[in-house]
Amino acid sequence: MCGPVHCHNPIHCIVPPHMLRVMALRGDTSVQQMARALLYQNEEVREERAEHMTGGVVPEDGRTGLFMSSALARSVPERHVCNRRIFDGEGKAALPGNPVRSEGDAPTGDAEVDRAYDGAGTVFDLYSEAFGRNSLDGAGIPLTATVHHRQNYNNAFWNGTQMAYGDGDGKIFRTFTELSVIGHEMSHGVVQYSGGLLYQGQSGALNESVADVFGTMTVQRKLGQDVYEADWLVGTGILGPEINGRALRSMKAPGTAYHDALLGQDPQPYHMDLYVDTTDDNGGVHINSGIPNHAFYLYCMYLGGNAWERPGQVWYRALQQINNPMATFHDWAAETLDAAIALFGAGSHEQVMLRRAWRLVGIAC
């Protein structure tokens, strides 16, 4: 039962699992089905709507074999309509739960429900107004979120289809419906629909970093803060009252967000010399994300202004263009440089400062 898996399918024997995961993430419907079936090792594939699994990449016009983000490929401006659907998990694990607030409905009086609703709208507006993106998939997908997920649940997640927020146990976490967390989870959806970054090792840490970057950007834009006014924290105020910490992560000073007897020291590095090799946490995706997080912060310090303007545009374009779910930090840095050149020109201040920011975290590009 727990012994070695016997390979009955020759394709499964030839194609390594990480490639199958890329195919499952990014292939067209038939390829996804094949890859997922193989990955499930002849188990019955769970029923999921194919539209939620598309990688969000489409063939680039006239260029065989090249792909670009479907969000960038849309040439005709479209009206963006926010469609929020908030559910109450009522302490249970089944998703999505009981519908409690849909688009246009009045506040419910349940703070978790109303923060999830308002936050989803704020994130939608960021992507729509600052990046011209129509919801998470670029095509107006409804924003589905469940609050009160499970009991004493210390987590929030994106499951490939929707967001879910626990209430916390009141000791380590007290809530997850803080705006940077909402922006973080929804941005995982944007990553998924932009071609994806495999959730393991450096590509997984990039996935985490992009979610932090756009999560903090959501807060800054909502508060009207420029890069010097912002606190650059992720998860401000979500830790329990007895925890010695301001937030869960700091992009300004990775490794300093908390220092607590129960949680220990914030383990995030700010430089490649401090990169953490670990098998925990999918290869340290929530740890080593500190490095690209800090590069974005430094870039913002060099450029000034608002994060969602020049720096954000560079990061967003890189995400749409990278077309490499197994990207390393170096791949990502190179893609951001290409984006800066495309947006602001070769030799531009934006390009030169970006290279400097990456060098400061130990990545030469």
Place this chain on the structure above:
Amino acid sequence: MMIEVASSGGFGGFAAGGVSKQLDVTDADSQQTYCETFDPGALSRLEAREPNPGAADMQTYTIAVTDDENRRHVFRLREDALPPEMLDLIDAM
């Protein structure tokens, strides 16, 4: 039958936010339900499934089941691989 459950990871990325629970099923009210839900064969099939590759911030569960013949079966599963009924039982442990 003894069930041990530990979880770690998720949005926080650390072990402290997870749970660590154990249950001697002979003491449980819903003995039959626990035995069926945490049957090692069922858990093995769940472990073999590939979770959604686009998902993020999922916790990881380590579930150890010691059967009546004192054999210990250990499984490592992402939380979205576990059916909601099982997660509800874990929350109730």
